[in-house]
Amino acid sequence: DAKTTQPTSMDCAEGRAANLPCNHSTISGNEYVYWYRQIHSQGPQYIIHGLKNNETNEMASLIITEDRKSSTLILPHATLRDTAVYYCIKSSHNAGNMLTFGGGTRLMVKP
Amino acid sequence: GAGVSQTPSNKVTEKGKYVELRCDPISGHTALYWYRQSLGQGPEFLIYFQGTGAADDSGLPNDRFFAVRPEGSVSTLKIQRTERGDSAVYLCASSFPNDNEQFFGPGTRLTVL
Numbered sequence: 530d531a532k533t534t535q536p537t538s539m540d541c542a543e544g545r546a547a548n549l550p551c552n553h554s555t556i557s558g559n560e561y562v563y564w565y566r567q568i569h570s571q572g573p574q575y576i577i578h579g580l581k582n583n584e585t586n587e588m589a590s591l592i593i594t595e596d597r598k599s600s601t602l603i604l605p606h607a608t609l610r611d612t613a614v615y616y617c618i619k620s621s622h623n624a625g626n627m628l629t630f631g632g633g634t635r636l637m638v639k640p
Numbered sequence: 641g642a643g644v645s646q647t648p649s650n651k652v653t654e655k656g657k658y659v660e661l662r663c664d665p666i667s668g669h670t671a672l673y674w675y676r677q678s679l680g681q682g683p684e685f686l687i688y689f690q691g692t693g694a695a696d697d698s699g700l701p702n703d704r705f706f707a708v709r710p711e712g713s714v715s716t717l718k719i720q721r722t723e724r725g726d727s728a729v730y731l732c733a734s735s736f737p738n739d740n741e742q743f744f745g746p747g748t749r750l751t752v753l
Contacts, residue, residue, distance in 0.1 A: 563740070572644070572731050572744030573683065616682060622740050625695055627673060630682030 532631040533617045540637050541611075547604040549634050551617030554598040559621050562593060563628065564602045566613040573616065573630075576602065580622075607638045642666070644745035646732050652751045653722055661717040661748045665734030672715050673742060674707055675731040683731055689715060690737070722752045 534552040541547040553562060561580050565573040577584055577591045579600070584591045590603040604611055616633040620626045645664045653659050665672050670691050675683035685699040689709045697707075704722075709715040719726055729749050733742040 561740075570746075572733070572746050573742075574744065575741045578741070614682075620740055625671060625688055625690060626740055627685035627688055627696065627699065628675075628683070628740075628742060629685065630675075633682055 532629055533619060535615075535617050535631060535634045537632065538635040538637065540639055541604075541607045543609060543638055543640050544606055547602075547607040547611065547636060547638070549602040549604075549615050549617075549636065550599065551602070552599045553617065553619045556597055556619045560619045561622050562591065562597075562600050563618045563620055564589070564591065565616045565618065565628070565630075566611075567616070567633070568610075568613045576615075607636075609638050609640065612636060612638045644732055644734055644743050646730075646745040646748050648748060649746065650749045650751075652753065654753050655722060655724060657722050657752075659719050659722055659750065661719075661730050661750070663715045663717070663732030663734075663745060665713065665715070665732070666743055667713075668736070669734035669743070670712065670737045671735045671742075672709060673733040673735075674715070674717050675733065677729045677731055677747070679728075686717070686730075719750075722750075724752050726750060727752045 563578040564576040567573045579591045593600045614633040672689040674686040677683040688696040692712045704720045707717045729747040731747045733744045
């Protein structure tokens with residue numbers, strides 16, 4: 530089962546929106562798109578997930594294309610504390626389905 | 641409430657020794673996962689517990705690795721005859737039974753000399 534594809538690294542200016550793309554062309558009908566991030570020396574942290582519709586929470590927005598083959602995580606006003614590795618993962622919604630992490634995108638937010 | 645905790649935070653051992661790594665999940669989370677993360681890579685799945693039983697241990701690399709969760713709460717990952725290649729950060733995560741939002745602990749950094 531192929532993992533998702535993400536750019537290795539991205540930079541973003543503090544206060545600007547960070548748009549992190551993800552390709553998941555092999556996603557199946559029952560798989561959600563999950564986003565996690567990992568700040569240096571910490572465990573991964575859940576950000577958001579979605580199936581078909583766009584989603585928004587207090588941390589970020591998730592835009593999923595109509596064909597579900599790609600998505601974009603949006604951090605509307607990036608801060609220095611958002612510097613982290615961001616992982617896009619496809620997984621079904623039930624517990625017991627392990628998260629298959631790829632290499633992620635290393636986001637560097639710069640002042 | 642408290643998040644997932646892992647002890648010790650760091651463990652240095654010698655090649656060939658036995659180590660135990662402990663995970664305390666969030667109260668009420670019946671699902672528990674172990675992952676391993678090598679430097680510069682994403683976490684890799686090792687084993688998943690639902691309650692006391694290991695429902696999926698397909699990620700364990702070999703029979704030197706074993707994990708238990710005898711009372712359906714705390715879990716211990718056990719590594720026998722450690723090798724230098726076992727050096728990594730071992731992460732534990734937990735979740736509610738019908739949810740795949742996993743809450744991760746800070747990890748245990750294992751160094752095998």
